Amino acid sequence: MTTTKAHIYARISRDRTDGLNVAEQIVACENFIKNRGWELGETYSDNSISAMSGAVRPGFEKMLKDAEDSSDTVTFVVYWKQSRLERDPDDLDRFLLAGCEGYATDGTQANVKTASSELMTKMMSLYGRFEQRNKADFQKQANLRIAKAGTYRGSIRPFGQRKDGSWVEEEAEAVIEAAEKIIAGEWSFFRTSEVWNLRGLKTPQTGKQGGKQWTSGTVRNYFTRPRLYGYQDYKGTLYELKDWKPILTKEQFDAIQVKIDSKRTGFRTSNVTRHDVRLLTALIQCADCGRGMNAAQRGGPGSTRSYRCPSTKHVTIIAEPLEEAISEFSLHLLAQHAEVRNQQESTTRRLATVQGEKLSLTKEHEEWLDEAIEAGLKPSIIANKESKFEEEISKLDEEILTLQQDKTVSIFEGFKLEGWNASPIELRRDLLQTLYSGITISRVGQGKRFSPDVIDYKFTPLGERLRDEYLKHEMDALHPWENSDAI
Incomplete structure (x- = not known):
């Protein structure tokens, strides 16, 4: 009698909201295979691959390729739950078309041996997505209640303040000083980052997040947050933060936004009369x-x-x-600028390209954010993703600023x-x-x-x-x- 060989697939993502980690999933699958009297085959896994990122899963792809190349009529795969196997309907279809047959440790199966089994497989897939969407609806309502209640939603405290809105004095004083000098035109965002770094002031840290030196981009992004004057943004609506001690006035915040906008567009709102x-x-x-x-x-x-x-x-x-x-x-x-510029790629063309990259990245992030909220991901996971997004945007903003400066230089040629x-x-x-x-x-x-x-x-x-x-x-x-x- 031939012993059935069963392989294992396990996946966990950074945006995990429940369940076991990869090692625990593998142990559960091994016990399932052992209790069935099956032979253990290959173990495939994808660790920290987000369900929302759309990133390629190397372990999943290798499992499908091995199944297609296998001489076995059917490739048996054991996983913890069907949600670990598939992220969208295409994943399930590819799994089945590769000749795989799935077994979850809770007893459910994924196969198309009969019309009934195919129906049950697809129903389990639809039910999993229904559960995900249902949790997302509850999470969205919870997030809205938190925002309306005036509670700070971030997983990391903001620079200059604690999560309850009280000041971290040294940081808050540095923010006030920088705001006054930026408004007066004495400091740029780059100069502000230099001063803060020299003073040993770093971005707030929680675990592996934060604790980094400032750049002109991260400083500029920091000064766009309405929490500086006591509000937070949730899906385009501002909600007042309760018991929050603002660092800046609304007038100061607005004046800095004018500076930021003028850097982007080159437009000044008033004539300069300083001597x-x-x-x-x-x-x-x-x-x-x-x-x-x-x-x-x-x-x-x-x-x-x-x-x-x-x-x-x-x-x-x-x-x-x-x-x-x-x-x-x-x-x-x-x-010398005209000659140097002629030796480089067209500034205008490159500027358009980088601005396009920023627009595309922003659109992708907004789509991810909507999906993440619908999926009910934890605020800490969303905050981590937003932090990385801000870093990427900061790099693009710095290049855009450099290219805009390059165009500004040409004015004086x-x-x-x-x-x-x-x-x-x-x-x-x-x-x-x-x-x-x-x-x-x-x-x-x-x-x-x-x-x-x-x-x-x-x-x-x-x-x-x-x-x-x-x-x-x-x-x-x-x-x-x-x-x-x-x-």
């Missing part, structure tokens, strides 16, 4: 201590302007020659100093931040005249490309014979 005295404010740092230097002016209009370090007896420098030196050097770099000085100050400040990640100023020395040697530039990736091209042209001008054809 050039603030051209380099917070963009230059003191060589003695690294602190940002502020504008200063003694006396009335027409008096000498300067930039000085907030620390006593540190660097102070006259504004006009410093601004002129940095502006002229920047224009020299910008003069061919400009002279007069045209530069006549341009809006915000545009010039954005341009400087596009070229330089930092500018350090050293002391001029008492009684000595200003020299550009006191300026130490730290370049962004785009600034480095322009600098290299500029230095190459300077060397060509000094040694033209090195690049001339032999006579």
Whole structure:
């Protein structure tokens, strides 16, 4: 008498809401096979493969291929529950068409040996999806009740606050400081990420989630959360968080959204009227201590302007020659931009591609989110997926911002100093931040005249490309014979 050989299939996903893990499923299947007196065959498994991601299941695919290649008329497969085997009707059809016959440890079967067995197999599949949808409906109602009750829904506490809305003082104060400086135009999101990272402030951590350094993208996304002023968003509707201590006012939050929108579109909501005295404010740092230097002016209009370090007896420098030196050097770099840009893929084409990728990724995530809520996944699982989605979006946002900056740089191609000085100050400040990640100023020395040697530039990736091209042209001008054809 030939002994029946039965294989095992087990699956668990990151979005597990109930049931056994893979190892426990395998043990249950082994006991089922042993009690039937069958021979144990191969064990196939897929660990942490989400039912909602649509990702390929290597173990499942190998099992189907082995079944199709097998000389056996029927391939017997044991699994814990039918829901572990299939994620959609196609999975079940492929399983049956490959010549497989399934046995769940609860006694139910999946086969098409008779019309009745085929009907029962399909009914079990439909019932499993009915149960899933039914749980999802209850979960959606529960989530809505939680949102209406004003309870914070996140699995990880937000930066600056605890889950009950009380402040984590050091973080909350850092958020307030950053918000004020972002609104004033003194800090960018990149600068904010630098400051927070230098202070050792990381994203909140729960288990393996969070605890990472900030980027300009994650800072920007953080400042789009309405919980900052005491509300949370659920499916497009804002609900007030009860007993929640807001970090920002609604006016501050709205002002930052205007900044974010202006970065995306290049549109400014009002004309800039600030004087050039603030051209380099917070963009230059003191060589003695690294602190940002502020504008200063003694006396009335027409008096000498300067930039000085907030620390006593540190660097102070006259504004006009410093601004002129940095502006002229920047224009020299910008003069190389057309040539550098011509060596790269079209900025406009790449920008459209990345924006398309972001749109597609956002649409896929929204579809996943709807399915996840319908499936009744735990809020912690959804939050984990949203965290990864935000990281991916942040990377795309950073590239989009770089490409938009590249287009902004092209505005100044061919400009002279007069045209530069006549341009809006915000545009010039954005341009400087596009070229330089930092500018350090050293002391001029008492009684000595200003020299550009006191300026130490730290370049962004785009600034480095322009600098290299500029230095190459300077060397060509000094040694033209090195690049001339032999006579």
